[in-house]
Amino acid sequence: MHKKRNTIIFAALVIFVAFAGLLVQETLLKKEGSYAVIQSHGMEEARLPLSKNTELLLGDSEQGYNRIVVEDGAVSVTEADCADKICVHAGKISRTGEVIACLPHELIITVQGAGEDTDAYAW
Numbered sequence: 001m002h003k004k005r006n007t008i009i010f011a012a013l014v015i016f017v018a019f020a021g022l023l024v025q026e027t028l029l030k031k032e033g034s035y036a037v038i039q040s041h042g043m044e045e046a047r048l049p050l051s052k053n054t055e056l057l058l059g060d061s062e063q064g065y066n067r068i069v070v071e072d073g074a075v076s077v078t079e080a081d082c083a084d085k086i087c088v089h090a091g092k093i094s095r096t097g098e099v100i101a102c103l104p105h106e107l108i109i110t111v112q113g114a115g116e117d118t119d120a121y122a123w
């Protein structure tokens with residue numbers, strides 16, 4: 001009986017630690033981002049500050065387009081003519097490390113924090 005009870009306590013502890021770790025990751029590592037970095041065909045196309053509401057239309061109706069909108073500190077693809085629409089369905093992202101990808105158009109949007117490069121050295 002005691003052995004079974006210990007197993008349950010142990011399992012609860014493991015779940016708790018895993019949950020706490022996740023929470024730490026959410027709050028510490030995934031900070032609110034500062035920039036939306038737009039990469040198209042492997043090249044950096046634009047770096048939009050999330051603090052400023054703006055809109056960017058990439059491409060055209062011939063080669064395919066994505067309408068990228070920055071609003072209230074989050075970036076999203078509101079409109080695209082790709083076949084899968086995965087980029088549109090991804091919704092808004094605002095935390096560092098989050099990504100929206102449009103594979104048919106080779107478009108990748110990532111959220112980065114301010115001075116991310118120097119952060120790595122500080123740690």
Ligand SMILES: [Zn+2]
Binds near residue numbers: 104
């Ligand atoms: Zn797409």
